[in-house]
Amino acid sequence: EVQLVESGGNLVQPGGSLRLSCVASGFTFSSYWMHWVRQAPGKGLVWVSRINSDGSTTSYADSVKGRFTISRDNAKNTLSLQMNSLRAGDTAVYYCARYIAAHEFDYWGQGTLVTVSS
Amino acid sequence: SYELTQPPSVSVSPGQTASITCSGDKLGDNYVCWYQQKPGQSPVLIIYQDTKRPSGIPERFSGSNSGNTATLTISGTQAMDEADYYCQAWDGFTVVFGGGTKLTVL
Numbered sequence: 001e002v003q004l005v006e007s008g009g010n011l012v013q014p015g016g017s018l019r020l021s022c023v024a025s026g027f028t029f030s031s032y033w034m035h036w037v038r039q040a041p042g043k044g045l046v047w048v049s050r051i052n053s054d055g056s057t058t059s060y061a062d063s064v065k066g067r068f069t070i071s072r073d074n075a076k077n078t079l080s081l082q083m084n085s086l087r088a089g090d091t092a093v094y095y096c097a098r099y100i101a102a103h104e105f106d107y108w109g110q111g112t113l114v115t116v117s118s
Numbered sequence: 119s120y121e122l123t124q125p126p127s128v129s130v131s132p133g134q135t136a137s138i139t140c141s142g143d144k145l146g147d148n149y150v151c152w153y154q155q156k157p158g159q160s161p162v163l164i165i166y167q168d169t170k171r172p173s174g175i176p177e178r179f180s181g182s183n184s185g186n187t188a189t190l191t192i193s194g195t196q197a198m199d200e201a202d203y204y205c206q207a208w209d210g211f212t213v214v215f216g217g218g219t220k221l222t223v224l
Contacts, residue, residue, distance in 0.1 A: 035213065037213075037215075044202075044204065044215060044216075044217045044218040045153070045155075045161065045204050045206075045215045045218070046215065047212060047213040047214070047215065050212075050213070059212065061212070095160060095161075102149045102151075102166060102167045103149060103151075103206075103207070103208035103213065104149075104151035104163060104166045104167075104206065105151075105153075105161070105163060105206075106163050106166075106172065108160040108161055108162075109160065110160055111160055
């Protein structure tokens with residue numbers, strides 16, 4: 001059974017940092033591109049970042065570029081998102097999601113809540 | 119940047135057909151998928167590659183995509199279908215989501 005389990009969400013002050021993790025199981029993690037998608041309270045889904053299967057290529061939404069870093073450890077089946085210089089607008093549930101051939105997400109984690117507030 | 123536009127809300131009576139649209143420039147040239155999200159839950163893929171249903175998704179869910187509009191159709195809508203629905207496409211550079219449509223079954 002495919003599972004994606006996020007962790008690391010917390011309350012953090014503006015300007016602070018946080019590292020999210022997503023542990024994958026039930027599939028060959030190293031074969032898939034992975035993404036982070038976020039959802040602010042009461043709002044829609046917004047793409048954040050992606051990483052290719054071997055970690056050599058990454059991409060970011062303009063809103064997080066230069067502040068967030070996506071990475072992966074295929075030996076540990078773990079996807080990460082390092083978030084620096086956090087702002088109130090980054091407050092959201094962050095989902096990791098598995099990306100498949102025709103550009104869709106077939107599995108999503110349960111999400112982890114990041115709250116940026118003083 | 120590429121934008122996908124959905125109506126904020128759609129209402130349907132139980133047993134009737136609900137249609138949720140997703141509009142974007144030349145959207146028919148790209149694959150579109152749809153997600154269902156119920157309160158407090160993660161999104162679930164219900165339509166991919168415009169018209170295909172993943173295993174376990176009921177046949178009452180169907181999709182189409184042509185020109186500038188993709189449509190999610192729910193036939194014989196049930197109370198359990200009340201949820202938020204999001205379209206998503208790839209614009210050649212990045213993943214793009216529609217703003218979401220709240221489906222109310224009343």
